[in-house]
Each structure stands twice: as C-alpha cells, then as structure tokens.
Amino acid sequence: MLDYLTQEEKYQFRKANDGKAWLGFLTTWAMIIASMALVAICPNVFTVLVALLVIGGRQLALGILLHDCSHRSWFSSQKLNDRVGHWLAGIPVLVPMSFYRPYHFTHHTKTGTDDDPDVGNIRDYPISKQRFKRKLFRDLTGQSGVKSLLAMLLYVNTGRVGNARAMGQQKKALTREQILRTTLINYRDLIVFHGSAFTLLWVLGQPYLYLLWWGAYLIPFQTISRIRQIAEHGAMPELSSDDVRMTTRTTLARWWERMLFAPHFVNYHCEHHFMPTVPGYHLKQLHEMVRERGFYQEHPHALAGNYREVVRRATQG
Template sequence: MIARELMSPADIERLTARSDLRALWLVLCQWVLTLAILAMVAIWPNPVTVVLAVLLLGGRQLGFGVLVHECGHRSLFRSPLLNDLVADWLLAPPTFNDRVAYMRGHVGHHRLAGTAEDPDLPNYQDYPISRARLRRKLARDLTGKTGFRTLAGIVSAWRRYPTLAPERQAALRRGLGIQIVLLAGMTLAGAPWLYLVWIAAFVFTNPLMSRLRQIAEHAAVPDRLDPDPRRNTRTVMGGAIARLLVCPHRINYHLEHHLLPSVPIYRLRAMHALLQANGSYRDVPPFTGYRALFRAVANAG
C-alpha cells in the first residue's frame, strides 16, 4: 500500500482514529443545514429564496451521499454497526440511496482505480473535453434530464419491488418512510409545497453538483491508468461556497481518500497537510480552486 511508504505507522494510526463525537457532529450539521434551508423558504417564500434553496439543497443532498460513502467505508464512527445504522436510517433514505448496493460497486472503484477495469472510468475517461461538450453535459443536469432519469429509476424499482433483493426492498421502504416524514413535517408547518422544493433540488441541482464533484476527483488527471493515486486522483481546494455546493464535508480531499480509504473524512485535511509537508506531493499538480480545475478539464471550443 503506497500510503505506508509515504507516512509513518504512528501517523497512520493517528489519522485513522475514529471519533464518534466528530461523526455525530457531521450528521447533525448535515440535517440542521438541510432543515434550515427549508425553513428559510417557508419563512420568506419568494422566487429568490426558492432558487437559492434549490441550489443549496442540491449540495445538501450530495452531503447525504458523502456521509453514506463514509459509513460504507466504516470510517465515520468507531463501530461498524453504528456506521451501518446511521447510514441506513438517517443518511441514505433522504435521496433513496442504498448503502449496500452503492458500496458493492464502490469497492471495485477503489480496487481498480488506475486501471482500464475501473467501473467508474466511463464517467471521466473522455476528459479533457471541449467547453461546448462540457456545457451540454451541465445543461442536461440543470434542465432535469439527468434527474428525471434518476426519478424514473426509483419509480421502476418500486414497480419491480416483489422481484428485488430484500436489502434493496428495505432501502426503498426506508426511502419512502423519510419522504413521508419530510412531507408530514412540512404539512404540519403549514407549507406542504416545500416538498416540491426538495424534489426540484433532487432533479435539477443535485445531479449537477454530483457531476462537478466527480469531474474534480478523476477527470483529466495526469495519468488515469497509473496505479499511483497521485497520478489518477485529484484533490481540489475549495472555499466556503464550494463546500456548500460541490464538496460538502470536505470530500474534496479525494486524493488522500484514495491513498488510505480508512482515514475518516474529518482527518483528511490533516493528512493532506502532512503529505505536503513531507514532500509526498512534490510532483502533484496543485489545484487551488474549481475555476482552475475547469480550465484544465475543458479545452477551448
């Protein structure tokens, strides 16, 4: 494992230590921010707050997925059981996510990243692309084409419910349950129409945020077929706005995650600082913001 060549055993032990308090804080912040955005629209309903909420909720929905990912790696909480329970009941249901199914594919991505067999490679193998092509991709997300396809997949899963594996059936039930809870809470607050704002974010902005995150992580890297994560994966520094939208919970430290997936997300920044200080990133191209990134992944035209 390359991480053991770059860091001492003591550093690895320190960085892989789990903290239930820090994990609970992330989960709490995720839910509080989500509900605060919805409350903002309920208190000040106007076109500006609705558009702002749809934008911000797209980032929050991505945040739920990020924390499911962390729990899937069993790196958020100390207890594997607690990782599973929190992911399955508090983090995956808001977006009809399925931790078990997601991790089944994601493990392959980690094992095969830097090879032609990486299951996620089709998502970014064509980069860099023209600016016109990138605009078309982003337009598909913003116009809802990508999101409506995802919704259609959820509807299709319900139609095939009797034929699905028990774990998938359970994920669908939990997803439906949290949607009912959200709608009931909005109705009791006198604003059932808020649920349309939640769905609008799922359809129009969450796919956009997810695409931008994926581009940042693996598109137009130095060598996507090099097994060294420093060549096939990227970390992008993001400011406050970026953290609200495309890199919630500091998921932007993706190179560090690929170097050592057992490091909790709340310690990736410290790992980044350590690897910078010890010279491990000497030949890694720096990206100090998303504007520089998109100049690199989209050529003129």
C-alpha cells in the same frame, strides 16, 4: 507510498471521532431544515432559489456521509456506520447502503478500469468547451436529474447489489427470491423515510416544502455532482495506475466551494484514495502532513487550486 507516515500516524489518522461524526450529520440536516424554514417564513423567488442551491449542496453532503459510512470509518461503531449511514444519508438520496458499499469498493479496487462503476463519468475528459456546455445544459434543464431519478428507482433499488460479484462478495448470481427481498426492503425504507418527511411537513402546514427536495435533486444536485466527479478523477494523466497521484486529484476549495462541491472534506480526494479508511474530518490534516513531506512534489497535476481550475483543465479537449 505509505512511507510518508509512521505507523503511529497512520493509526491516529484512522481513529474515528464520534463527536465530529455526529456534528457532520447535525450540520448537514440543520442546513436543509433551515433552507426549508426560510422559504416557509419568507416565500419568494429569491428564497426558493437559495434553498434549492443549499439543499442541492447538502444532498451531495449526504452522499459524502454515506460514502464515509460505507468505509465504516466515520463512526467508531460498525452499527452506527451501517444504520445512520443508510437511514440519514443514503435513503434520503435514494441510495441504500446495501448497494453503495460494494459499488464503491469496486471503484477503489478497480479505479479507472473498465470494471470501475464510475469510470463512465470521467473517461472522456478533457473535452471541448462546447461539449461541456451541453452537459451543463442537460443538468440545468432537469434532463440529467430525471435520468438519475429513474436510475435510482428502477435500477439501484431493485435488488441489485452494486457490482458485488466483481468484489468476490457474491459468488453466485442472486436468486429471484433474493432480488425480490432486497427490492422490497429498499422500497420499504424509501417509503418510510420520505413518507415520514412529507407527513411531518403536512402536519406543520407546509407540505409544499417537500417539493424543494426534489427540485434540488433534479437540477442543482446534478450539476454539483458533475463538477465534483470531474474534480476527483477527470482529466488526470492516467485513468488507471497503482499510484493514486496519477489518477486522483485533491482540490483546494474556497469557502463557498466547500459549501457546494466539497462538503465534509471530500475535496481531499487524493488523500482519500491514498488511505481510504481515514474519516473525512481528518483528511485536511493528512493532506497538510503528506504535502509538507513531498507527496505532491513530482505530481503537481494531482493538485488544483480551486474548482474553476478543475473545469479549465477538463475543457481543454
């Protein structure tokens, strides 16, 4: 499949641009801060709802930044990918890099199989409209959010290294000492980051703004994440295949959809599975090049025109 590109083109697409990388973090956090500032300056129901929606979308953006840093492709420096990705992307949304990297690499090597840690999110699609509405109801009433929060605190951060054994990175089961050490490090980092954030808001006289973060996490973030997961791998011809075009979809997001479901070009997901080490900020250009060369010609199912179309395909069961 890589025959769609020359060796030089592959090299250029994989080349990191630190300016674009830092800009991705800057704009994401600027939008979070601006949303909180809006509520502080003009507190009312409307501004709170806007802030929750924007912050929920930016929490997904942080997840995408963590994702790209886990591939060590976002920055040119391995240390920046590891440290900035951990502290300014993963820890804010309760996912340490030590868990996410092996977890996500298993997704790439085992896509759609029983060993894929994400397969449970998309295995049943397409589903009925009624079943999909029930899922959205759980998201919008905070039920999914509470479940996710407990999973992050009681599973992800308690010494597990996401499916590392399936990747061959952990030849033996972790000892109690290793589990305890990892757990303490993870909780230390969570307390340092979130404690510092709350303290800063307290010093500024706006401690209640911290609630916006968790309100966004519990409700809009869950709904946004669900739609994004469906768009990437849901209701495709096959769950598992050597051809990424049979298992993975690219969605041509509209501007407002990019704000919510497709930050940092994550909507070009087929291209990401095609070349996983290409930084997100190069994926649009990669998409345009391979599409022009016939990449999707016999695989129209691997493209969706927008997220409404994704939901329509996913609810035809």
